[in-house]
Amino acid sequence: MRTHVKRAWTACAGALFASGLALSAGAPAHAATAPSEIKIGTLYASSGPFAVASEGQYHGLQYWAAGVNKTGGVFVKAFDKKIPVKIVAYDDQSSTATATTLYNQLITQDHVNILMADFGSVLTSVAIPLAAEHHMLLIDPTGSGANFFTKKTNYLADVSIPSSTVWPLPLAHFILAQKIKRVAIVYGSNDFDASQAETLKTTLEKGGVKPVYYHGVPTTESNYTVLLHTIAAHNPEAVIELGYAPNDIAFLHALAGSGLHFNMTFTIFPGQLLALMEKNVGAKTLAYTYTYPTPPLVAYPKTTLGPNTAAFVKEFTAAEKAAPNFLDAAGFNTGLIMQQMLATAPKFTQLDFHQALMDMSGKTTTLLGEFKINSHGAQMGELLPVAQLVPAGKGVTPVVVYPQDKATGKAIYPAPKK
Amino acid sequence: MALLEYALIGGILYGIFFSLVGIGLNLIFGVMRIINLAHGQFIMLGGFGAYLLARGLGLNPLFGIPLAIAGGIVIGYPLYYGVVPRLQKSQDPEMLSFILFFGIAQMIEAVAVFAFGADQRSLPQDALGSGNIGVLGQEFPDSWWVACLVSVLAILGLYLYFSRTRLGFATRAIMADRDEARATGIDVDRVSAIALIIGIALAGIAGVFVPYLIGSVSSSIGDGLTTTSFAIIIIGSLGNPLGTVVGGLVFGIGTMLMQTYYSSWSNLAPYALLLAIVLVRPSGLLGKAVRRA
Numbered sequence: 001m002r003t004h005v006k007r008a009w010t011a012c013a014g015a016l017f018a019s020g021l022a023l024s025a026g027a028p029a030h031a032a033t034a035p036s037e038i039k040i041g042t043l044y045a046s047s048g049p050f051a052v053a054s055e056g057q058y059h060g061l062q063y064w065a066a067g068v069n070k071t072g073g074v075f076v077k078a079f080d081k082k083i084p085v086k087i088v089a090y091d092d093q094s095s096t097a098t099a100t101t102l103y104n105q106l107i108t109q110d111h112v113n114i115l116m117a118d119f120g121s122v123l124t125s126v127a128i129p130l131a132a133e134h135h136m137l138l139i140d141p142t143g144s145g146a147n148f149f150t151k152k153t154n155y156l157a158d159v160s161i162p163s164s165t166v167w168p169l170p171l172a173h174f175i176l177a178q179k180i181k182r183v184a185i186v187y188g189s190n191d192f193d194a195s196q197a198e199t200l201k202t203t204l205e206k207g208g209v210k211p212v213y214y215h216g217v218p219t220t221e222s223n224y225t226v227l228l229h230t231i232a233a234h235n236p237e238a239v240i241e242l243g244y245a246p247n248d249i250a251f252l253h254a255l256a257g258s259g260l261h262f263n264m265t266f267t268i269f270p271g272q273l274l275a276l277m278e279k280n281v282g283a284k285t286l287a288y289t290y291t292y293p294t295p296p297l298v299a300y301p302k303t304t305l306g307p308n309t310a311a312f313v314k315e316f317t318a319a320e321k322a323a324p325n326f327l328d329a330a331g332f333n334t335g336l337i338m339q340q341m342l343a344t345a346p347k348f349t350q351l352d353f354h355q356a357l358m359d360m361s362g363k364t365t366t367l368l369g370e371f372k373i374n375s376h377g378a379q380m381g382e383l384l385p386v387a388q389l390v391p392a393g394k395g396v397t398p399v400v401v402y403p404q405d406k407a408t409g410k411a412i413y414p415a416p417k418k
Numbered sequence: 419m420a421l422l423e424y425a426l427i428g429g430i431l432y433g434i435f436f437s438l439v440g441i442g443l444n445l446i447f448g449v450m451r452i453i454n455l456a457h458g459q460f461i462m463l464g465g466f467g468a469y470l471l472a473r474g475l476g477l478n479p480l481f482g483i484p485l486a487i488a489g490g491i492v493i494g495y496p497l498y499y500g501v502v503p504r505l506q507k508s509q510d511p512e513m514l515s516f517i518l519f520f521g522i523a524q525m526i527e528a529v530a531v532f533a534f535g536a537d538q539r540s541l542p543q544d545a546l547g548s549g550n551i552g553v554l555g556q557e558f559p560d561s562w563w564v565a566c567l568v569s570v571l572a573i574l575g576l577y578l579y580f581s582r583t584r585l586g587f588a589t590r591a592i593m594a595d596r597d598e599a600r601a602t603g604i605d606v607d608r609v610s611a612i613a614l615i616i617g618i619a620l621a622g623i624a625g626v627f628v629p630y631l632i633g634s635v636s637s638s639i640g641d642g643l644t645t646t647s648f649a650i651i652i653i654g655s656l657g658n659p660l661g662t663v664v665g666g667l668v669f670g671i672g673t674m675l676m677q678t679y680y681s682s683w684s685n686l687a688p689y690a691l692l693l694a695i696v697l698v699r700p701s702g703l704l705g706k707a708v709r710r711a
Contacts (some may be wrong), residue, residue, distance in 0.1 A: 047527065047638045051536030091455035093637070189682050217677075218685040220642065225558065226674045227681060233421055249538050250633025256543050257559035257630075259550045279542040280634055309572040 013051065017406070034079040035418070037086040038342065040065070041112030043102050043123065048094020049220070049246050052276060054119035057141055060331020061116070062087065063316060065338075074339045078348035088112055092123060100126045100232045107134045114139060114338060114353070119327065120244070121145035121164070122194035122219070124183045131155050137357075139351045140377070141334040142327070145191025146198070149378035151155075154354045156377030159337045160368055162332040163378035164195035167292065168242075171266065174386045174402035175238060178413055180264065184213035184236035186251075193219075200240065212236050221247055224254035237414075238264035238398040245269040256285040256418075263414030266290040270389060271297060271398065272326040272340050288415035293385035293398040294326035300369050306336040309367040333368045340364070377395035387413060424542045424556045425678040426671060431558060433670020434663070435624070441576065441641060441662040442620035448657040449613040450591045452515040456523035458643030462530060463489065464625020465635030469539045479541045479626055483568070488621025494615035503607060506596075506636055523640060526527035530637035538634035546630060565627035572623055573617070573663060575647045577615070580660075589613055593657065601710055621638050653700030664703050668695075687711035 002290055044058035045051045047202055065085045068074050073084035088110050092099035099118060103126065106112050116139040117124040131138035132155045140148070141160040144207025148156065175183060183204060187197035194216060201211055212234040217227065221243070228251075231239055239262045241251045248267040255265065270277040271291035276284060299309035305317060312332065316324040324332075337357070345356040357373060362381075364371040372381030385406045387398035399409035443457040454460075467489060467704030500516065506513045547560025580586040588609045591599040600606045628643075629635045646669070654665025669688045676684040695703060 016483065045536075047531055047536055049638065051636075051638065055536060068689065179544070186681070216684070218684040220685060221681075223673075223677075225562070226425055226432075226677050228425050229428075230421055230678050230681075231434075246538055246636070249540065253543065253630075253633045257550075257561060259557060259559075277691060280538055285543065300506055348491070 018183060026303050031226075033348070034081065034082065035085045035113065038074060038076065039086050039088050039110065039112040040114045040116055040338065041088045041106030041110055042116040042319070043090050043092045043099055043106075043118040045093045045118060045166060047121065049244060050119055050123060050243060052273065053142075054094070054123070056273075056325055056327025057119045057331040057334075058089065059320075060328040060333075061141075062331075063320065063328070064332045064335025068335070069284050075309065076342045076348065077343055079310060083124060092118055094123070096122060096126045100130070103127045103130050107131075107136060113348075115166070116338075117141060117143050119143075120189055121148070122412065125149070126192060128156060128334075137353045139334060139338060141330050143192075144379070146195030147191050149374070150228060151377040152375045153377050153416040154351055157354065157357050157373055158377055158379040159357075159371070159373070160333045160382070161379060162382050162384060163380065164192055164200050165378070167384060168196045168200040169203060170383065170386050170402055171240070171290075171292070172200050172207070174411075175264075176207040176209065177402065178264075178411065180237045181209055182234070182236045182238070183209055183211045184231045184234055184239045185211050185215075185242070185243040186213070186224075186231065187216050187237070188219045188244060189216040190219045196230055196242050200242075213229075217243075217247075217282050219244065221283045222250045224251045225258060228254055228258050228260055232260050232262075233397075236262060236409075237284040238262065238266065240266045244270060245273055245276065249275065252277075252281040252285050252289070256281065263292060263418050265415065268292060271384070271387065274369055274396075274398075275325065278395055283391065284418060286389045286396045287391045287418065288385055288388060288412055290400065290401075290411075293387035293400060294384060295329050296326070296367050297387070297398050298325060298385065298400060300365065300367055302365065304363070304365045305340055305371075306333075306366050329367060333366050336366055337364075337371065420556070421678055422553060422675075425674040427553055427556045428558060428562075429671030429674035430667060431562045431670070432631065432674060433667040434569045434573075434668050435562075435627060435666075436646065436650055437663045437666030438572055438620060439624045440647040440654075440666060441573060441659050442617035442624070442656070443644070443647045444651040444657065445576070445613055445620070445659045446617040446660045447651070448659055449589060450506070450515075450610050451512055452505065452594075453512055453519060454617070455516060455519040455644060456526055456640070457621055457647055458640035458645075459523045459526035459530070460493070460621035461625040461628060461643050462635060462640045463526065464622030465628045465639075466534055466539070466625075467622065468541060468626040469534075469629070469635060472541050473539075479545050479567075479629075480564075482626035483623050486626060487619045489622050490615045490617075490657065491621025494618045495611055497618075498614045499607070499609040502543045502610065512516040523644070527637055527640055533623065534637055536637060538636045539629070540634045555664060559630075561627070561630035565631055566623065568623065568627065572675075573660075576620070576659060579616075585609060585612060596623060646688070649688045652702055653688075653692055653695050655704040658702070658704055661704035663703055668703070 045054035072082040079306045090102040115136045117127045121143045140158045144161045144164040146165045187193040248269045271293045295309045341356045345352040361373045368382045371383035385400045386402040387400045389396040401411040446454045464486045466486045468479040471477040473480045508514045546564040550557035588604045650665035655661030672687040676687040
């Protein structure tokens with residue numbers, strides 16, 4: 001009797017095992033493993049020097065997630081169905097040390113399906129080695145430091161901002177086209193600014209212009225008065241300051257108070273956070289300075305994925321009761337790219353996610369422009385033109401002055417004295 | 419040569435302002451042996467006070483000075499009687515104050531983020547004058563001179579308080595030995611409470627000029643200012659408020675010289691100086707000499 005029972009159990013177990021094998025071999029793999037929600041892990045900074053930009057990016061992502069969840073979630077090809085999105089987010093307070101711990105927590109404790117970096121190169125830099133170590137694709141919205149993209153990788157994709165190595169190309173070409181010979185470059189000592197400065201210097205030198213002043217300052221630099229005087233002693237025609245928003249505010253304040261005048265002054269963040277910059281340094285100080293205008297300050301009317309820039313601005317403004325800035329758009333765009341990635345990746349694996357992004361590259365245009373990444377994960381599309389901020393009413397408005405095919409006006413050079 | 423002159427004059431102006439930034443922290447430590455880790459946050463509050471007056475009410479930011487003094491009284495008095503006597507009774511008041519004021523700093527920062535958000539706020543560019551004033555042919559914005567003048571007046575006022583008033587004498591007696599001062603009949607708590615009020619008010623006054631000297635005020639600038647203040651007061655002499663002036667000048671001139679000649683390392687200069695000075699004179703540049711006097 002005992003032998004019969006034992007045989008029956010063995011037969012049942014064998015049958016179950018065999019049917020299990022048959023199921024796993026014959027049926028789609030997703031049937032048993034589809035998660036109830038897609039967990040997107042990310043960080044944001046509620047305080048510290050990157051807070052304004054980081055919160056904008058996070059806000060844009062939340063706006064995207066709310067939109068897709070209203071329609072039942074994102075379509076995931078690997079499971080052939082829509083699945084709601086859940087954002088798992090922690091506050092890194094602009095600290096790389098805190099961010100390192102929290103990225104680790106997202107990967108090892110929360111087991112997120114998709115890992116997305118916080119704003120900017122500084123807070124992204126610590127996520128890159130962690131993601132690679134855990135074989136996770138890092139969706140990098142706005143970390144563009146050239147050092148990130150030095151070798152082939154399956155675990156990094158810069159999706160919403162061009163690599164720092166290509167940012168300053170239109171600026172360098174504009175300077176050369178204007179026949180400006182004496183250029184001063186002051187930059188923050190971080191991946192984002194230093195790699196832009198290096199590209200700018202190299203491109204200018206190829207065009208026969210050797211910068212008369214080329215120096216880094218600490219990322220936390222907040223007083224440029226003496227520095228500006230030192231720069232002025234080199235008699236530059238153009239002064240290019242490459243920094244984050246707090247640096248740009250301090251620099252423009254110091255310039256306004258110094259009584260110095262340069263034919264051309266360039267800063268980065270008026271093109272991304274124009275309202276913040278106007279509020280802090282005033283339209284008079286910003287007038288006739290140059291910047292990289294980012295969407296929605298420049299618009300892409302034709303897209304192959306998601307709303308065009310104007311439609312996004314309209315929808316976002318209606319929903320959030322405030323007009324979006326570039327960081328809102330970057331966060332939203334990152335959501336769109338992830339959505340398309342999930343909709344096209346045949347399997348729910350990190351390598352398939354990466355391949356899906358590579359397949360989209362060069363064939364996709366969003367509200368930020370052409371999406372084009374290389375095998376190193378660098379964004380080579382979404383190029384930023386050069387604009388001059390010209391007085392308009394009580395504020396300033398960007399006029400694209402380079403490249404010619406995107407220009408909406410001519411540069412007023414040299415800048416009039418204020 | 420002109421660059422050197424500019425850096426030196428700029429360094430002196432910047433340094434005098436940073437003497438004001440650090441002096442309140444040193445006063446509080448000198449009198450109460452309390453490490454006020456919320457010092458930078460009090461400076462930040464001063465900056466936001468001036469911002470509210472200027473942007474909200476259209477007043478000149480200089481009205482932030484009486485507001486900072488009022489803020490010093492409103493915050494300092496209850497803070498002293500609520501916290502300090504208990505701290506003094508503990509076995510290790512310095513360490514306990516370190517932890518307690520760290521908590522206060524975090525709370526102030528969180529409230530500031532809640533009230534003002536995380537973004538930078540600036541004051542009207544021309545509110546302290548829109549021109550430049552030159553010395554030896556080197557011109558600096560009016561706002562720098564005003565900040566320097568107010569700093570000098572505040573430090574001078576503190577000096578006169580110490581050297582000409584009964585309360586000042588009592589404060590110095592407490593700085594020398596708290597128990598002996600109490601034994602001689604000095605109302606240690608009352609005098610210390612006034613010192614805490616003065617320390618916080620001086621921090622608030624410095625905050626009024628922060629947007630002009632470092633570009634903007636934001637809820638996250640506090641910790642950085644506390645660290646800088648520590649470097650300055652240790653260079654000068656920990657526990658000796660007037661030694662802070664020397665620390666501020668060393669900090670200002672060192673920073674501006676580095677900015678002029680090797681800008682990438684300008685933030686390192688004050689801390690390298692701090693290390694060198696502490697190794698050579700552990701009590702700071704004015705340490706022993708002034709304390710004995």
